[in-house]
Amino acid sequence: MTTFYQLNTIFISMVMEAIPFVLVGVLISGFIQTFVKEQWITKIMPRNRYLATIFGCGIGIFFPSCECGIVPITKRLINKGMPLHAGIAFMLTGPIINPIVLFSTYIAFGNDWQMVGIRAGLSIAVAFSVSIILSFMFKQLPFRVQDGQAAAAIEPGTKMPLAARIPLGKRLYEVVVHAIEEFFSVGKYLVLGAFIAACMQTFVPTSYLLHLGSNPVTSSLVMIALAFIISLCSEADAFIAASFRSTFTVGSLSAFLVFGPMIDIKNTLMLLGTYRGKFVVALIALVAIFTLAGSLIVGRLFG
């Protein structure tokens, strides 16, 4: 019974930790839905696939969000006509390439910019490769429910939507309606994911996992698995990674710092709620492969 209470305690603590960020995420998503015009996105989005992906990697700076909050934002942006590759690039880098997370990484690693640089660089590299490959694999939008991507994306230059004439109060009202809608569509996956992650923490002895990391490949894999299982918010994970610094190499730590914010138990369930299963599997597999490869290279370069 005590074990059950402890499980519940960890579960609630994860939910509490994530919900403020999800709220910010759904509100931003509501704002995008109401205020961002399709034309505006198509205008600033580079036509070129590669440029658009690089662009997607960069916008995280303007949307400070962690991995749970970003799922609804991305969905909204793609529905508004952002190309899939740019959207996925944004979704993967957003939780890392933002001022709060980078700063907390800087603090956690003893006011040292090196790890911040490695984390940002590797995450951009991974997100870029993954998004390009996915955009070739999936021609159709991989949403479970087709919201109907903005027509503007398909035939640019259609007439202006009426939105411009709606008064501000009415539009703010729309924002909140959308935010609540979104909260209920992602919230249940967050709760379920937090529950599974809490079970993992309670019943899977993580220290045994740590014993497996003997060579660069397995230690990177262990860190990836650990990042997935403990499902920490990207705002906090740098501190945990730093505590492993005495025992794990820079390479495997970078795997932890890059994979965790992109994929973990919580947001896998949220992804499954939004995208089709095949797409999520492909996404996770590609992220894992590129993170592993990248962390091995980092290990070579920085010891």
Add this chain to the structure above:
Amino acid sequence: MIRFFILFGFSFMFFMLHYTGDINKYINMKYAYLSISAVVIMGLLSIFEFVRVSRQQIAEEKKQAAALDGKCYHDEQSEHDGHGHAHTHTHNHAHHAIHDYHDHHDHGHSHGNDSKLKRFFGYLILFVPILTGLFLPAAALDSSFVKAKGFSFPSFEENMENNPGAHQFLKPDSSVFYRKDDYVNVKNKELAQFMDRPSVILTDEDYLKGMEVIYNTPEAFMGKTIGFDGFAYKGQQVDGNHYFVFRFGFIHCVADSGVFGMLVEFPKNTQINDDDWVHVTGKLTWELYQPFKQTIPVLKVADWKSIEPPKDPYVYRST
């Protein structure tokens, strides 16, 4: 209306945890502003939802009243159908078709293909944390969780490489939070704070700091009187009078906690159970600890007493 209850429930639960002070069993209070802002946002959203739904209901009732008037019954009927539209595309599974007919002013009722049952489960899932958060006691992590976390008993520094599990065990190690040369400075500064005291009695505030200083330079504290609170954990000791006395320490929230403390030698035949809270004072000595195959600092108890579990069982890293 069920949405109102869920939003309100979350807000209320977070608020209650703040109000009763139980919140510190879940997260480091340093991050409390996050959950307070969540309380406020959720509260506002729930009020919004409440107003919106009740307005809708009033409008609905009016409409029905009008319909009962019977005048333009036919018109109303067809309009009603139009209204139900958002909920009736139950077959949007066709991924290939791009639904450009989709009206963007419809309120994002894009979840039309959730069946009623699925919706119900969605709401049910969201209710679970509200209920368990409100009604189940916040379990303090105790010795049973030390086992559940699968703490092995690794040896100290030399064998760290082979035992990465050691990373946050017994000895709080903040060296990783500083650059090497900075850490030496910090270490010396902190050592100076504790060195001058004739006896080192650790409080909740300086527990982690003090433990770290003692483990860093045990020789400076040998023979000094040291005291602290914690819960007992038997571990793998063979004899009857050695126990670990631990505190769980947090960095951010329960999910990232670790145990910190010291091996304590009690007088012969002391009976203590796991999880009993004790206050111990005694002299620091070296002792060979068989499971670690190593000499570690051990507190030889001069005086100990059972204490009530403290209000806040955890200690926090405050820097």
